[in-house]
Each structure stands twice: as C-alpha cells, then as structure tokens.
Amino acid sequence: AAVVQYQAESATISNGLVESNHAGFTGSGFVNYDNEVGSSVEFTVNAGTAGPATLTFRFANGQTANRPMDISVNGSVAASQLSFPSTGAWTTWTTKSTTVTLNAGSNKIKTVATTVNGGPNLDRIDVDAGSGTPDTTA
Ligand code: GCU
Numbered sequence: 646a647a648v649v650q651y652q653a654e655s656a657t658i659s660n661g662l663v664e665s666n667h668a669g670f671t672g673s674g675f676v677n678y679d680n681e682v683g684s685s686v687e688f689t690v691n692a693g694t695a696g697p698a699t700l701t702f703r704f705a706n707g708q709t710a711n712r713p714m715d716i717s718v719n720g721s722v723a724a725s726q727l728s729f730p731s732t733g734a735w736t737t738w739t740t741k742s743t744t745v746t747l748n749a750g751s752n753k754i755k756t757v758a759t760t761v762n763g764g765p766n767l768d769r770i771d772v773d774a775g776s777g778t779p780d781t782t783a
Contacts, residue, residue, distance in 0.1 A: 648701075649774070651688045653767040660684035661763070667705060667735040670768045675705075678764035686767055687755040692747035692774035699773040700754065701742040702727075704765040707735035712765045717755040718745045729765040738768060747774055 652672035654663040661684050665674035678684040692698055706712055709731050716724040723745040732739050745754075754772075758764040 648771045649691070650769050650771050651690055652769045653686050653688075656689075657687040658685075659687070661686060664766075667707075667766065669705070669736050669738045671703070672769060675766045675768045676764075677766055678758050680763040681761060682758060684763045685755055685757040686764070687753055688770060690747070690752050690754055690770075690772045690774070692749055692752060692772075694775060695747065695749045696775060697744050698747045698775065699742055699744050701740050701771040701773070702729070702756070703738055703740050703768040703771070704729050704732070705735050705738045705768070706730065706732050706765040707737075708762065710760075710762055712762050713759050714764050715757045715759055716743060716745070717753075717757065719748065719753050726759055732765075735766060740771075 653676040654674045660679040663674045664677045712729045713726040724743045
C-alpha cells in the first residue's frame, strides 16, 4: 500500500514539547526536542510484511549546527547519528530518508538526539513499508 504518515505530535515524547509556532508543519504541530543528549520521540509504526522500509523524516533546523540523531528500530540502533543539517530557518522544512528493516506488524521507531543541541524540530515520519502494508494512519 501507500506511504503512511505518522505525526510527531502524536508519538511518545521524552524530553520535548509539542509546539506550533513555526509555520509549515503538517498535522497540528511538531516536536521541539529539549536541547540535550537523549531527548527522544518514539513512533509505533505498522508493516504488513517483514523487510526493508524507507523512513522519511520531515524536519526543520534553524540553527547552523547539524543535529544528528540515532534511529532505533525495536531497540537496536539502525541508523547511527543520522544527520539533520541546518535548513536555514525554523520555518524551512525538508526531508531526510533512511532505510531500515521492520518486522511484520507493530514496530517501535525511536529517534534520539545525540548532541547537547537536541534533535531538530520534527514534523512527522513517512513510512513506506512495501506492498503488504495496510493504509492505516496513526
Ligand atoms: C528556538 C526555536 C525552537 C527550537 C529551538 C532549538 O527556540 O524557536 O523551535 O526547537 O530553538 O534550538 O531547539
């Protein structure tokens, strides 16, 4: 089926806030990670079949420094220090993709800030888990 969108403001947030003060987000807002190592957002995503899935993160980073995050899938780091470089302004949103392996059914995708700046502002992730996946949203 199609790509499924998962809004960050609906995910499980540890040390971050849902905000809506920078235009251009989708849904009802975005997550502002606390400016510290370890602030995180965890998504529960569905895959119809086990196998590779493309995760596309929609984010903004209005500062100059990269804000890398570790991307874990079901408790294991699948993408270490994935870069979320400057987008030039907090209202300028762009995407970053990575491919991971999902289990059939429910999966936990955790995005964890690895620098003292915290993560970027995160709008949502889009999950393309292949043809077996139902068109559900979360
Ligand atoms: C500013 C900005 C926030 C952002 C924060 C940060 O405060 O308004 O949206 O999250 O910087 O540096 O993380």
